[in-house]
Amino acid sequence: MANVHSDLLATIAGIGGVLIFASLIGWVLQRRYSPNGENAVVENLNDRTRAWWVMAITISVALLGGRTGVLILFFICSFAALREFMTLTNASRADHNTLVAAFFVVLPVQFYLVWIGWYGMYSIFIPVYVFLLLPFVSALSGETRNFLIRISEMQWALMICVFCVSHVPALMNLTIPGHEGRGVLLIAWLVITVQLSDVLQYVWGKLAGRHKIAPRLSPSKTVEGFLGGALSATAIGMALNFMTPFTLWQAGLMGLCVTMMGFLGGLVMSAIKRDRGVKDWGHAIAGHGGFIDRLDSVLFAAPIYFHLLRYYWSV
Amino acid sequence: MGSRVRAVAADLAGWGITAFARLLTAVQPVWQGFDPAVPQQRIYFANHVSHGDFVLIWTVLPKSQRRRTRPVAGADYWRKPGIRQFVGSDVFNSLLIERNRDGVEDDPIAQMASALDEGASLIIFPEGTRNLTDAELLEFRSGIYRLARARPEVDVVPVWIDNLNRVLPKGSFVPVPLMCKVVFGAPLHVGEDEEKGAFLTRARSALLALKPKTEGA
Numbered sequence: 001m002a003n004v005h006s007d008l009l010a011t012i013a014g015i016g017g018v019l020i021f022a023s024l025i026g027w028v029l030q031r032r033y034s035p036n037g038e039n040a041v042v043e044n045l046n047d048r049t050r051a052w053w054v055m056a057i058t059i060s061v062a063l064l065g066g067r068t069g070v071l072i073l074f075f076i077c078s079f080a081a082l083r084e085f086m087t088l089t090n091a092s093r094a095d096h097n098t099l100v101a102a103f104f105v106v107l108p109v110q111f112y113l114v115w116i117g118w119y120g121m122y123s124i125f126i127p128v129y130v131f132l133l134l135p136f137v138s139a140l141s142g143e144t145r146n147f148l149i150r151i152s153e154m155q156w157a158l159m160i161c162v163f164c165v166s167h168v169p170a171l172m173n174l175t176i177p178g179h180e181g182r183g184v185l186l187i188a189w190l191v192i193t194v195q196l197s198d199v200l201q202y203v204w205g206k207l208a209g210r211h212k213i214a215p216r217l218s219p220s221k222t223v224e225g226f227l228g229g230a231l232s233a234t235a236i237g238m239a240l241n242f243m244t245p246f247t248l249w250q251a252g253l254m255g256l257c258v259t260m261m262g263f264l265g266g267l268v269m270s271a272i273k274r275d276r277g278v279k280d281w282g283h284a285i286a287g288h289g290g291f292i293d294r295l296d297s298v299l300f301a302a303p304i305y306f307h308l309l310r311y312y313w314s315v
Numbered sequence: 316m317g318s319r320v321r322a323v324a325a326d327l328a329g330w331g332i333t334a335f336a337r338l339l340t341a342v343q344p345v346w347q348g349f350d351p352a353v354p355q356q357r358i359y360f361a362n363h364v365s366h367g368d369f370v371l372i373w374t375v376l377p378k379s380q381r382r383r384t385r386p387v388a389g390a391d392y393w394r395k396p397g398i399r400q401f402v403g404s405d406v407f408n409s410l411l412i413e414r415n416r417d418g419v420e421d422d423p424i425a426q427m428a429s430a431l432d433e434g435a436s437l438i439i440f441p442e443g444t445r446n447l448t449d450a451e452l453l454e455f456r457s458g459i460y461r462l463a464r465a466r467p468e469v470d471v472v473p474v475w476i477d478n479l480n481r482v483l484p485k486g487s488f489v490p491v492p493l494m495c496k497v498v499f500g501a502p503l504h505v506g507e508d509e510e511k512g513a514f515l516t517r518a519r520s521a522l523l524a525l526k527p528k529t530e531g532a
Binding site for chain 2: 079080082083084086087091092093096097099100103104277282283284
């Protein structure tokens with residue numbers, strides 16, 4: 001079994017190589033089609049690539065920082081995602097204390113539970129304890145207007161932005177025989193496969209997209225884009241199976257599973273944005289939108305990936 | 316020596332306050348009426364829901380313009396010695412107005428006009444007080460009209476501060492993190508023979524028109 005550090009460095013170098021390639025393509029496209037910034041698609045592509053550099057460097061530093069680095073990074077992502085999500089909910093003045101509890105109690109406690117590795121608690125803390133207790137805080141305010149809507153939205157926000165996000169660093173807690181101490185690579189494989197699937201769906205969609213899947217939810221998603229993107233990302237996931245405990249075909253099945261979850265997550269989160277009349281969740285990441293816009297697919301894939309690994313591979 | 320230490324402390328505090336505002340609100344400026352990079356003198360007028368209003372405006376202004384943009388604030392609140400005076404005077408260089416006008420000689424409009432003559436930009440809240448009601452915007456007091464009349468050449472810019480009332484609703488002490496926007500509209504000028512009422516109505520509807528249409532609540 002290869003050293004985790006050299007594998008991680010090889011992975012980071014690989015990502016760097018891909019980004020250099022993408023930046024070169026973007027540079028050529030800009031010189032040919034958008035020398036004065038007139039082509040919106042090319043400009044957006046280059047914005048995205050630049051943001052990818054920042055994101056890739058950030059996550060590389062976090063992965064090199066090991067357990068602590070990963071926990072801090074995803075804690076920050078969780079905070080930013082929750083901030084974006086709560087902004088779009090009906091949470092009103094009457095829910096102020098509930099929001100305070102969500103941000104300053106539930107979020108840190110969940111990550112603390114992941115930090116100490118108490119699986120029995122972090123897997124049910126939000127779905128059971130918070131689910132049952134938090135609505136009471138809103139009920140105390142005495143404001144009953146939209147009550148069910150308000151408490152449901154806040155619970156949903158916590159499930160997506162805290163519970164699901166925390167399952168990425170929780171991958172470090174799994175003990176897989178023959179794969180000890182390689183949790184960062186499990187995370188890197190998930191993030192690379194799912195994010196590449198998003199990128200490749202975008203590329204395939206732009207190049208070969210004909211039939212729209214859900215025009216009312218997301219006009220840019222096409223059957224060709226989805227199939228091309230998910231299959232090619234899965235193929236790359238298979239090629240990267242040295243990072244994981246998977247055999248080649250296991251990596252393929254897992255790749256299909258996480259890219260499928262990522263795709264579904266993207267559609268669900270789009271439906272919420274449509275409902276609220278916004279194009280993006282936020283504006284933090286140039287060319288991408290908010291944190292949730294970039295994380296949506298990983299959020300949906302992480303808990304399933306975690307539980308499949310836990311059930312079939314860990315001890 | 317003492318004043319240099321104070322100035323450095325004020326710079327640090329200013330940095331800390333804007334960093335905190337960004338962490339809490341991820342505040343996003345929306346420029347609808349002019350190019351913020353043009354260093355021009357302006358009177359910004361905004362809706363007033365919390366003590367953090369001018370902090371958000373200050374945070375999104377280009378750094379070079381922050382120093383010379385002075386919030387107009389109530390002296391009774393900001394002249395209390397200690398942290399408030401330090402924040403009000405040293406950090407934000409506020410222009411303090413006596414709200415209780417008994418026995419005060421300075422005319423607030425004259426105070427503001429002379430600050431403009433010194434080259435400062437101003438942030439004013441024409442509702443006169445924080446809006447703690449359910450109405451989206453209170454009626455305007457006449458000060459903005461008299462100021463615009465006194466210095467008709469200065470741009471009067473409407474600024475809508477969005478969502479900050481949810482971050483820290485009245486009666487609560489702990490702010491929650493929610494995204495805020497600061498929307499800057501097109502500059503206004505008082506018309507040659509525009510009446511007070513007409514200008515106040517025009518300014519108020521220009522401000523309301525900036526309110527983003529899509530919101531959670």
